[in-house]
Amino acid sequence: MxxxxxxxxxxxxxxxxxxxxxxxxxxxxxxxxxxxxxxxxxxxxxxxxxxxxxxxxxxxxxxxxxxxxxxxxxxxxxKLTLHERLDRLELAFARLERRFDEEAGGTRPPARSSRRIEPVSPPPPAPRVPHDPLPAFAVNLLTERTRRGLTQEALALEADMDQSYYGRLERGEIDPGVRTVARLAVALSVEPADLMADIGPEPG
The missing domain is CATH 1.20.1440 (de novo design (two linked rop proteins))
Structure with missing residues (x-):
């Protein structure tokens, strides 16, 4: 991303x-x-x-x-707002646990295991070759979807692909491949070349 x-x-x-x-x-x-x-x-x-x-x-x-x-x-x-709310809830839960410890003389039932929500910020991207085409493709895909007023779910359904897979394409995380580009172009009523626009070296 x-x-x-x-x-x-x-x-x-x-x-x-x-x-x-x-x-x-x-x-x-x-x-x-x-x-x-x-x-x-x-x-x-x-x-x-x-x-x-x-x-x-x-x-x-x-x-x-x-x-x-x-x-x-x-x-x-x-997404950040949701993450901050979860952090505040976890902090309040930790305070309640400490209060229970104090009132119970340091003993309390074993804590239930809880799934920790991972931070929203993505990990640093892996090093890529110069002039990586994926960011430009991802932006073109996002632009065409937005222009037509489609949600990710609606476009994924129209292109006959999993929504989570489509989300990774729009974030520039995976290489789409020729067949996938063609399916997306048909679903968006554009030419495949429109999704590949501006791919190449940045102007000097």
Whole structure:
């Protein structure tokens, strides 16, 4: 996800850079500072700023890029908010355990095993070869899905694939293969080349 995040943020900043308005400058600054480890409030602020500048953007591809970035920020914000709530619940449970120990003289029934929710932040991505095409493909896939107003579940169903597998494709975690690209293109009513756009070395 980290590569797709950086790629989509760069494209959004390029779109906003051509607008000479205070609202666009504010949105560009918030987007450029956003990271997957920001607080939910900061991510929501950046998402709201991007949506607020949409009326000033001409051209459907540019609007779709900004919308996809705002949706990505909102999605990560929601996951972080859930994670923070779980952490607070675990902290409250730990305090109750300590209080029980004190009141029971240091003895208490064996604690039930509980499944620890893993942190939301993904592990660092494995080293990849220069000009890895997966981030660009993932962004193109997210952009086309968002443009058509489809959820991940709906597109996965249309393309006849597992939703969790599709989610890994959109996060740029796995190589789709030629047949998968073709199925996704048919489901999205686009050409396979549209999903492979901008794949190659970044401009110098």
């Amino acid at each position: 980290a590569d797709a995040w950086a790629y989509l943020i760069r494209r959004t900043i390029r779109v906003l850079a051509v607008l000479d308005t205070p609202r666009a400058d504010d949105a560009r600054g918030l987007a450029s500072r956003a990271t997957p480890t920001d607080t939910p409030a900061a991510l929501r602020e950046a998402a709201d700023a991007l949506r607020a500048v949409l009326p000033e953007i001409d051209g459907q591809p540019s609007r779709t890029t900004v919308i996809a970035t705002a949706d990505m920020l909102s999605e990560v914000s929601a």
